[in-house]
Amino acid sequence: MTQIQPKRLALIAVVIIIAGVVVWQLFTNLTAAELLTEKQARSKVESLYNGKIVKVREQNQLFVFELELDAGSFEVEINRETGEIGSLTKLNNQISKQPENKGNKEGPTEQQTDTNSPPTDHQAQLISEEEAKEIALQQINGTIDEFETKDIDGVIYYFVEVERDDGEEGTVQIHGLTGEVVSISWDD
Numbered sequence: 001m002t003q004i005q006p007k008r009l010a011l012i013a014v015v016i017i018i019a020g021v022v023v024w025q026l027f028t029n030l031t032a033a034e035l036l037t038e039k040q041a042r043s044k045v046e047s048l049y050n051g052k053i054v055k056v057r058e059q060n061q062l063f064v065f066e067l068e069l070d071a072g073s074f075e076v077e078i079n080r081e082t083g084e085i086g087s088l089t090k091l092n093n094q095i096s097k098q099p100e101n102k103g104n105k106e107g108p109t110e111q112q113t114d115t116n117s118p119p120t121d122h123q124a125q126l127i128s129e130e131e132a133k134e135i136a137l138q139q140i141n142g143t144i145d146e147f148e149t150k151d152i153d154g155v156i157y158y159f160v161e162v163e164r165d166d167g168e169e170g171t172v173q174i175h176g177l178t179g180e181v182v183s184i185s186w187d188d
Contacts, residue, residue: 071178136160
């Protein structure tokens, strides 16, 4: 049997170590999640909530956005690793029941404000089913035909189908926390 010379043995060991380091680096780079940038987080908040971002700060692995909506001021936390909304906290107690009129065939309506005190822990709570129905009826005059709650990407929305006296039906999509009308769609 031939013996491996010590120089060759050392060279083989170095090659194996280098190959191991390269494989480890590739594995680490491929499995490591990229952190969400502030721009990406801002875009996500703007797409989920129709409001004005007032302030942004970083806190641990979170972006914290202060957001002005028709329903008041809110603080929205987004996890930088997962991109998920962690919490939505109400900062003041002004709640607008009637958001901007978007695409409503009935014409503009007056805005109403409810000044009920916020919960003691300042965590935003879902508007009630009755409040959602009132908001929908302010958008479309008629009778409630159907009511549905959906969780879309961690955000609760109410879908209220209203039938008008002329038989036309519209569905009002309402943000479950803010009471903001997201859309009104009409059946053909």
